[in-house]
Amino acid sequence: MISISPSKLRRMKAMYALQKLPTSIRSAVLADGELARVFGISLERPVHLGDVEVVSFEQLVGAFRKIVDGKKGVKLTNQSGTEVDAKLNLASDGAMIVELPQHRFRFNFASLLATKKVRRLAAFDEFASRFSLPAGGQAQARARLSRSKLDEKAFVETVDLFSASPELFAEELRVKAEAREDITREDFFPEHCGYWDALIPAPREAGNLSEYVAAELTDEWRRRLGVSPGRAIQSLIGTCASVRLTPVGLLSLADPDDVAVAITDNIPGSSPYALVGMFEVCASLSASQGRFADLGERLLVELVGDMNRLENSCRVYAAAFVVTTAYLAQHEILRERPAYWRKIAAAAHASAIFMAFAKMELRYDQIVPWAMRLSGNEFVVSVFLGFFEQPLWRPEWINPRYLVADIVGRTLNAVHTVRDHVATEWKPHTEKARAAISERGMEFAMFFPSLLEGERKAAYMDMPAESGIGEKFHQFCEEPSMERFHPLTDVLMHFNIPRRGHEAIKSLLEGLQGGSLTSDKRPVINGLSTLSQIAARDHDTSLAESIANAVIELSADEANSSHPSEAAWRIIECAGAQPTKQALRAWLAEKLERLAFAIPAPPSISELPELILMMRAFDPALGILLARAGAAARLARS
Structure with missing residues (x-):
């Protein structure tokens, strides 16, 4: 029987697990070297320079440090031990430039590798004056660089910190844009x-x-x-x-x-x-x-x-x-x-x-x-x-x-x-x-509220009794209809809704349920959207329930169901009326499931499964509750 020591067995298990991971994830897991240290795994970190030259990360860092310290004639060798035809120069902004016959590479923040602590910290202060860092990140990075000897891990962590700066991201995106490169999402x-x-x-x-x-x-x-x-x-x-x-x-x-x-x-x-x-x-x-x-x-x-x-x-x-x-x-x-x-x-x-x-x-x-x-x-x-x-x-x-x-x-x-x-x-x-x-x-x-002014206010204006908006609101309360409500949609969010307004809204929603919208649907869509927003604004769960019921009943009529995403959006808006996130998730899942069963067969329901699947990416806890709604929507579409 083959005898394997516990430490070697642990290492073999770790190696087996790593081999099952995709390359990108494996690299991320091993990046800080801690896993390799714990399990005794020997790592080679190759750096690709162009299409043909590959050098080790350790050699590259060592070469950079020598140049930062003022040494001349520093050379690189590839993994085969052959000297690389490359020129290395330290730029005035602290980056290392590696020039090959057909390629040119830039390695930012190389001057942080200086052997002398005073030069390291001077380089850090210069970078910190040009690049934004998180509030606590600057002090932590400076403490790492203040050690008598800078190891590779501390250097990589500091470079990662600076590489996340908004200024560097904006500059790199600008260079791509001006170079007319193909820019992806x-x-x-x-x-x-x-x-x-x-x-x-x-x-x-x-x-x-x-x-x-x-x-x-x-x-x-x-x-x-x-x-x-x-x-x-x-x-x-x-x-x-x-x-x-x-x-x-x-x-x-x-x-x-x-x-x-x-x-x-x-x-x-x-x-x-x-x-x-x-x-x-x-x-x-x-x-x-x-x-x-x-x-x-x-x-x-x-x-x-x-x-x-x-x-x-x-x-x-x-x-x-x-x-x-x-x-x-x-x-x-x-x-x-x-x-x-x-x-x-x-x-x-x-x-x-x-x-x-x-x-x-x-x-x-x-x-x-x-x-x-x-x-x-x-x-x-x-x-x-x-x-x-x-x-x-x-x-x-x-x-x-x-x-x-x-x-x-x-x-x-x-x-x-x-x-x-x-x-x-x-x-x-x-x-x-x-x-x-x-x-x-x-x-x-x-x-209207500005781009970032979405928060609820402590108080809203009372509905004016005079001409203009007050008169239009009075007309709506006297004879509730979407045609009379439509002129109010752009302004109603600014006002408290008095009791008679709530009664008129309730009457309006009751009239919509079971009805058919064979004429212009836009006033109804805009009206329901405003009402949904008011329900969310006021945490009015009763109004939210009435709107959701009206939307679902309207969607069940084939003449009204051509835009299921509109119906789903109204329900999602209304979900904001719930008192807690947990209540929101449960309410939303139940209403979307009802909507999936209510909307007629294809093509009307075609958009709903994708919309439900997308929402699962926003909130995993909600995604679990949406499983039934998603299954119902897919079943109805099939």
Whole structure:
């Protein structure tokens, strides 16, 4: 009998398990070397230079260290022991350049390999001044580099930290864009999950958007402003997709010269929401600092001097926001974070993508359709599922026309805060923008919640009794119908619904159940959408139940069932009315199962199985409960 020692048997079991893993996963598992150390596994980490040359990682790092320390004539040998025809040079920015006859490779942050600790730390401080790191990451990395001897593991961990920086990602994407390389969906997102924590801090204790902005995001602004106002504005201005996220108060305490220079430097290529955030800062500071009046006028020209350019900018931003929102909602780690954080992260990342493509000549009319084909359903459903936390902002408002109205509305509001002589100087620009919005028929959209203003309010206005909206509401209460409700759909979310309004809504929904929508369906779709949003806003489970029942009954009528995704969307919206996430999941699963059984046979039900399958990627716990609904939808389609 063959005798195998316990340690050798453990090693054999580990090797067998590793061989069963896909190559990419195996590499990730072994990357930090800890598993290899525990089980005594000898690792070779080959580095491919071009199509033919392969050198070991250890040799490459050793060669880099020698060059960083000032040695000349350092050579590389491949795995066969043959000298590689390559020139190695340390660039002025600390990267190592490896040049082969047919290829050129760049290895960032190589100067961190310096043998002398003082040179290592100087290189680290230089990189830290150029690249954003998570709040705790900088101190940890500096502590690693402060050891008397830097090992390969500490070097790799530090390089990984810097490789996740938003600045490096944006620069690499810009280079790809300008080189006209084929850019895939994966290129829009970083490989390192740590990128998102470097972009904006992960929530620690904040339970909602207000708490996060007031404490944790403000602390991050304060931390970065302490390092450099220029770096702070460069790295965080993309979060200002809502006026209350613009840190006017903090920037008013910073050195005005530094703030003015930082804003001036960041105007070129900035996204429309970054520009309007900087304009709000200038408007606030213009009273005490005259230079900000001139700088504000420059920003106005950049923002609204050409409304067609603004709308095209909003198209690029909207497309980036759509694909990013969908990506974050399905990411196995980031989907667990609150919806408000994911929206801020999506806004900041969309600004980074915008900057990468700022100098490109694009087919603007094709950008948003491309994004909606790629991620439209995921975007819509992720926003609707987020109604549990943030029910005030609707996914259709990502349309560039709404974004333009939002930005112009914020611009006009900022102008109202400045002194008369400044407002007079800015008036030609603001009046031109106001007229352009009026020509587009989008004045009403200037009063909608901004991109990041989806959170419930503590209180809403009472319904006015006078003419206008109050009169239309009175007419609806007197004779409930979708035709009378339709004019209220754009404004009703701003008001409390009085008791007689609830009675009229109940009567309206009862009238819809069992009816047939053979005429224009759009008023009904818009009306149910508004009612679903109100149910989520007010945590009105009774209204949500009535809407879901009406939607399911309407879908059972073959004349009304041509768009099952619309029916599912209304149910998903209503799910936000539930008091807890657990109750939401159970309610949503039961209603979607009923919908799957109610919708007539193909082709009406064709979209529902895919939609249910997609939702499982957003929330694994919900996915388990949706198994029956998914099976029912597939059975009905077959």
